[in-house]
Amino acid sequence: MNLSYFIAKRIxxxxxxxxxxxxxxIAVASVAIGLAITMISFMILGGFQNEISNxxxxxxxxxxxxxxxxxxxxxxxPISTNADFFQNxxxxxxxxxxxxFAHKPGLxxxxxxxxxxxxxxxxxxxxxxxxxxxIIKGRFIQFSDSAAxxxxxxxxxxxxxxxxxxxxRVTMYFVQEPPRFRRLEIVGIYETFLENFxxxxxxxxxxxxxxxxxxxxxxxxxFEIFVDDPSQLDSYAEPLYDFLDFDLKLIKVTEKxxxxxxxxxLLNNNVYVFLSLILFVAAFNxxxxxxxxxxxxxxxxxxxxxxxxxxxxxxxxxxxxxVRIISRGLLIGNAIGIGFGLxxxxxxxxxxDSENYYMSFVPIDWNWPVFLFLNLTVLIVxxxxxxxxxxxxxxxxxxxxxxxx
Numbered sequence: 001m002n003l004s005y006f007i008a009k010r011i012x013x014x015x016x017x018x019x020x021x022x023x024x025x026i027a028v029a030s031v032a033i034g035l036a037i038t039m040i041s042f043m044i045l046g047g048f049q050n051e052i053s054n055x056x057x058x059x060x061x062x063x064x065x066x067x068x069x070x071x072x073x074x075x076x077x078p079i080s081t082n083a084d085f086f087q088n089x090x091x092x093x094x095x096x097x098x099x100x101f102a103h104k105p106g107l108x109x110x111x112x113x114x115x116x117x118x119x120x121x122x123x124x125x126x127x128x129x130x131x132x133x134x135i136i137k138g139r140f141i142q143f144s145d146s147a148a149x150x151x152x153x154x155x156x157x158x159x160x161x162x163x164x165x166x167x168x169r170v171t172m173y174f175v176q177e178p179p180r181f182r183r184l185e186i187v188g189i190y191e192t193f194l195e196n197f198x199x200x201x202x203x204x205x206x207x208x209x210x211x212x213x214x215x216x217x218x219x220x221x222x223f224e225i226f227v228d229d230p231s232q233l234d235s236y237a238e239p240l241y242d243f244l245d246f247d248l249k250l251i252k253v254t255e256k257x258x259x260x261x262x263x264x265x266l267l268n269n270n271v272y273v274f275l276s277l278i279l280f281v282a283a284f285n286x287x288x289x290x291x292x293x294x295x296x297x298x299x300x301x302x303x304x305x306x307x308x309x310x311x312x313x314x315x316x317x318x319x320x321x322x323v324r325i326i327s328r329g330l331l332i333g334n335a336i337g338i339g340f341g342l343x344x345x346x347x348x349x350x351x352x353d354s355e356n357y358y359m360s361f362v363p364i365d366w367n368w369p370v371f372l373f374l375n376l377t378v379l380i381v382x383x384x385x386x387x388x389x390x391x392x393x394x395x396x397x398x399x400x401x402x403x404x405x
Contacts, residue, residue, distance in 0.1 A: 008320035023292055024325060030285040031329025032336060034278040035378050039337030039371055045271050046365025049264045052358060053230065055192045056257055058130040059201075061099065061224030062233060064251045065244055074105040074118055076221035078213070083245045086223060092243055094236055096228045099125040102209045102221030106174040108202070110162030117158060119172065121206030127226065131190070138166035138188035141205060148207035153188040155198040165189075174212055182208060193358035196257060275374075282378060283385040290322055290389040315390040322386040330375055341366070 065085065067077040081087075081100065089095050102121040107114050128140045141151045154164065164170060166186055173181045184204065192198055206220060227236050233252055241250045254261045294301070297318075304314055341364045343349055348361040 007317045008324065023289055023296075027285060027289040027325045028329045028332065031282055031326055031378065031382065032332035034282045035330060035333030035374065036336035036340070038275055038278050038374055038378075039333070040340055041271050041274055042367065042370050042374065043337070043341050043364045044362055045267055046367050046370070047363030048357075048359075049267065050365050051363045052194070052260065052264060054130070055134060055194060055358075056196075056253060056260060057226070057230065058127065058134065059192065059197055060253050060256070062227045062230055062253055063225040063237075063240060064222055064253065064256070065225060065248050066222030066251075067247055068249050075103055075213075078102075078215050078219035079222065079248065080216075081218045081220060083248070085244050085248065089225075089243070092240065094227050094229070094232070095225060095240075097125075097127055097226040099123065099127060099224050099226075100206060100220035100222070101126075101224055102206050102213075104174055104209045104212060106172045108158070108162065109171045109173065110164050110168075113162045115158055115161055116200070117172070117202050118200050119152075119174075119204045119209065120201050121204055121209040121221070123206045123220075134190045134192050135188050136191050138186070140188055141203065142187075143205060143207075148211055149205040150182065150184050150208075151187040151205070152184045153190055153203040154186050155201065156189050156191040157198040158200075158202065159186070159189050176212065180212060182212075191354075193354050194260070196260070275377075279378065279381050282382050286322060286326070286382045287385050287389055289325075290318055290386055291392075293321065294318060294389060294392060315387070318390050319383075319386050323383055326379060326382050330379060334371075334375070337371075 067079055069077055086098065089098050100123050104119045104121065106117060106119060108117045122141070124143045131140070135153065136156060138153070141149055141153060143149055159165065162170070164186055166189060168186050170184055170186065171181055172184055173179055190198075190203075209215070209221070210217065210219065225240070227233070233254060237250065237252060244250060301314055305311075344362055345364040345366075350362040352359055352361055354360045
């Protein structure tokens, strides 16, 4: 029988009352609340980062490839879908999907207002399933094999400026020589809450841009590349670049929209500081509480020493007691954190102001390796600090301890 563990169980808060029981419960609560809050912070941070990243990637892919020399600041020089890369990209196992695109600037005219916009031409290969969560009204474009579709998907911000809605027909004047225009029908309205897209971009048929630019049916402005693991973009970049045709450049979307992704990375610092503070508070609480428990059990320590117990055995009693407290705190903390995550993920009970937070509810990310790391970190750090107050036991004299009141 493990004597130290047996005694630790006998003096646990279930078998004691009054002040000692209250101290045990405070210790359990401090560990549980600290872990729960840290888990919730990582859930929300991860959900926020994933939500923003997915909005960007659904609009642009993970990589973009186009010619080194573009037509102007807004348009691309044409490349052919007969390029070796587009015909053979399936040979790279990490590529999940490739779609074509092209851009064309112009002026969109409503009934009363005119707005400068950038049409992004896409084709039937556009990943509309990933983009679907951003469509808040209407539907996506339906493409035709025989002619260019006159359907467009407009951002909510542009639609509000021009007082437009789904079903309205508008005129878009394209910037070129000679100027040309097209009558277009709004079939959907999207909202990403990101100014890079909502302020200026509408989605249309790439065939419209081909007709305006006098391109052949196989010509496009560039390729958008989706990979299977967005966290591995750096390692995918080199083999992908080597696989491209000699006249094509590769742009990593995280670098193209650096201001968005650097901001998301910067948010990590807040959570790491928060985690450090929680660990410090939890460790300080455990040290303080163990000091109190040792003082409360001074007479017991004296009796044990008097009957021959060694300092190491007595220290293990209080360390085991602390570990039991920490374990209960971790169990309750996980229940609170995961319970909150489930409620928010299923029912979205906490809303957000989309104008300030780029989404209408608090998102949740289920990152189980991070949760395991948090549990292990709290367990290891708080267990190690238990040995600090336990070292005082070797300085306690049996006679004085027995007489201690």
